[in-house]
Structure formats: C-alpha cells, structure tokens
Amino acid sequence: MARHKDVKKVVLAYSGGLDTSVILKWLQVEYGCEVVTFTADLGQGEELEPARRKAERAGVKEIYIEDVREEFVRDFVFPMFRANAVYEGLYLLGTSIARPLIAKRLVEIAKETGADAIAHGATGKGNDQVRFELNAYALNPDIKIIAPWREWDLTSRNKLIAWAEQHQIEIAKDKRGEAPFSVDANLLHTSSEGKVLEDPAEEAPDYVFQRTVDPVDAPNEPEVIEIGFEKGDAVSINGEKLSPATLLTKLNELGRKHGVGRLDLVENRFVGMKSRGIYETPGGTILLAAHRGIEQITLDRGAAHLKDELMPRYAEMIYNGFWFAPEREMLQALIDKSQEFVTGAVRLRLYKGSANVIGRSSPYSLYSMAHVTFEEDAVYDQKDAAGFIKLNALRLRLLARRTKG
Numbered sequence: 001m002a003r004h005k006d007v008k009k010v011v012l013a014y015s016g017g018l019d020t021s022v023i024l025k026w027l028q029v030e031y032g033c034e035v036v037t038f039t040a041d042l043g044q045g046e047e048l049e050p051a052r053r054k055a056e057r058a059g060v061k062e063i064y065i066e067d068v069r070e071e072f073v074r075d076f077v078f079p080m081f082r083a084n085a086v087y088e089g090l091y092l093l094g095t096s097i098a099r100p101l102i103a104k105r106l107v108e109i110a111k112e113t114g115a116d117a118i119a120h121g122a123t124g125k126g127n128d129q130v131r132f133e134l135n136a137y138a139l140n141p142d143i144k145i146i147a148p149w150r151e152w153d154l155t156s157r158n159k160l161i162a163w164a165e166q167h168q169i170e171i172a173k174d175k176r177g178e179a180p181f182s183v184d185a186n187l188l189h190t191s192s193e194g195k196v197l198e199d200p201a202e203e204a205p206d207y208v209f210q211r212t213v214d215p216v217d218a219p220n221e222p223e224v225i226e227i228g229f230e231k232g233d234a235v236s237i238n239g240e241k242l243s244p245a246t247l248l249t250k251l252n253e254l255g256r257k258h259g260v261g262r263l264d265l266v267e268n269r270f271v272g273m274k275s276r277g278i279y280e281t282p283g284g285t286i287l288l289a290a291h292r293g294i295e296q297i298t299l300d301r302g303a304a305h306l307k308d309e310l311m312p313r314y315a316e317m318i319y320n321g322f323w324f325a326p327e328r329e330m331l332q333a334l335i336d337k338s339q340e341f342v343t344g345a346v347r348l349r350l351y352k353g354s355a356n357v358i359g360r361s362s363p364y365s366l367y368s369m370a371h372v373t374f375e376e377d378a379v380y381d382q383k384d385a386a387g388f389i390k391l392n393a394l395r396l397r398l399l400a401r402r403t404k405g
Helices: 020-031 051-055 069-082 096-113 128-138 157-166 246-255 282-298 302-320 326-338 383-405
Strands: 007-013 033-039 063-067 117-119 144-146 182-185 190-193 225-229 235-236 264-267 275-279 346-353 354-361
Touching: 007 020, 007 096, 007 354, 020 033, 020 117, 020 144, 020 157, 033 096, 063 096, 069 096, 069 235, 069 246, 069 282, 069 326, 096 117, 096 128, 096 302, 128 144, 128 302, 225 246, 225 282, 235 282, 246 282, 246 346, 282 346, 282 354, 326 354, 346 383
Parallel strands: 007 033, 007 117, 033 063, 117 144
Antiparallel strands: 182 190, 190 275, 225 235, 225 346, 264 275, 346 354
C-alpha cells in the first residue's frame, strides 16, 4: 500500500461514474496529490466526453481519453480466441481480458506524466483488483498502487453519496437510487452481477439483458453467414474484409439480432468465493464456434488435442490476472505456432440463440475425402487396421491374461 507522503501524483482509471468520481476527490483530499485521469473506450457503448467534463470540473489538468478498441481486439481478444479460451467450461473471459490493457496504459501514462502511483476502483472482494495489480506489477515492479476500496470506510452506496454531497461532487439523478445490479461492459461482452442477481436460484429478470434479444423473440428465419480466417484470426464477414474491432462489432450486431451468447454462470473467483454473473457475449460466441470450425480441418489431431489440454490452464491465467506472466507468453507462442495454417472460411447458421457451423473450407485442409469415403478407394488398405489394433491391444491382452490367472 502506498504511503500518503510518498504520493504526489496518481493516474486513476476513471469512468466518470459515482465510484471513480468519489475516488478522484478522495485522492485529492486524503492524499493531497494531483490526479491524472485515464478513460478507455473499450467499446462499452457509453459517451466518454462527460467523463472529460467531470474531470475538468474536478480540477484535473491531465486527462487521457483514448479509443483502444482496435488494440483491445487485435492484441488481446484475438490472441485469446486463437486458444479457444473458456474459463470453467463456459465463460469467454470478457471482463478478464480487458484488465491487462487498462493496467498497461495506466503504467505507461504514469511514466509519461511522472506520476508516483496508479489507482483503480475495484473492490477488495473481486477479481479485478488482482488483475489490475498483477498486470501492473509485471510491467513496473516498483509502481505504487492505491486501491481506495481497501482503505476507506465508505462501505455502502449511501455513504458514497453522502461523501459526494459533502464534497460537492456531481451525482447523476439515476445514480441516487439503489442500482438493481452492477455492469461491466466492453466490445467483447457485458457482465452483470450483484443485487437482484445474487441468489443463483432465482432466474435473472429480462431487464438485465442488454446486448441480446430474447431467443424466443429472435427472427423465425435462420441467417447464414461466412467468416474468413487468416492464421487463426477472423478477417472478414461474408467476403468483406474488416478490421478486428469492426469485425467484432458486426458479429455483435448479428448475435444480438439472433439472441446468441447469453450465459448464466456461478463461477469460482480467484479470491476464493463463488459469484453469480449474467454474461452476454454475442460476437464472441459466434467467433468461438467459427474458430473451432476452421481448426477442425486445418489442425493435426496431435496439435488440436494438445491445445485442448492446455486451454483450461491458459484460460485460468487470464482469469486470474497473469496475462503478462512468462507462462502465459510461453503458451501463447505455442498457440500462435499452431495457427500457421488456420486459414479459410466457415459458414454458420444463426437461429434462436444458437450459432452452428454448417460448412468449412481451407486451402490447407487436412480433410481427405479419398480416405474417409464409404465408397471404394485406392488410398487406404483396410487390412492395415488389423495390425494397428493388435499392437494397441497387446498390453490390454497381457493384463487380461494376468487377471484371468
């Protein structure tokens, strides 16, 4: 924990919402320091200029507002999807993968502005505090980090609002009431948790879902799309070349229309407790299905199976905040090597909440119709299978004879 006297300037991850607005003023009051704000456009779908105006009114001189959507998808989301990363079998890591980018920019801006420390608004109960800080320390081992939620006594929403009013902090009218749940959003997903969602036995209310129509209300006619891949990354939709962020945005629109990508999950947080979250990852769900589709014909069995064995470990690294750790980078090198020939096109049918692969093709396909045909062929001698089976059965037969006695 940073000492007050050691901190003269702090870079704050700032959204302009109630929590970070209070944190901004709290840093000025409690630490007596200058605050630099950093607001990232990760595709969360919110107007960011209000954050600039609020920071200016709070006396902030150095305000960073950056559109990092392309970097986010190109350098973080796409490498993760090359691995088909899924945490605990279901979660596509939408919040987790955004944290290393934010931490990276906080550390870089601290260096640019001569700041002594960085600060974030993550609570002491969740995963994000771990992700922000592990990734920051990996990039600057000497960085000071301030986590107000672990220091102050503003332990309720009412206390936050009272403190804000005491210090003349502007509070939006819709922020004065008790929020029914909390939301984290970026171009890959939305995550909703807390309040009305805390009881895992209760179905999530319809109003929680923001990125997808209810599959029941989705179009009654399916839609077929084609996604083009080059070396494991999606590069086109229906033949149209698109940048990474533009492509994911388009897939989100398609997924939204057809109700694709809803998930109700009770997960195991890194800090030890279980939590219930409602996730919407429309474009990512389509992308994962398509990527697995193209790998089915372009990856060798050994490579594909090794990737699947390593994937849970890789996903856990991202979930727990170890994006910049050497083990993640080592696995990434292996994963990227596997993608050299993962090029081609995949057709999918989107319908009532599902995204199903219905066709795939590649100039590097390992699929041989000559070998798999049920008709007569000249490339596979079925008699060879007898020796193959006999050799694989040898140890089983020896075991069986011993057991038989």
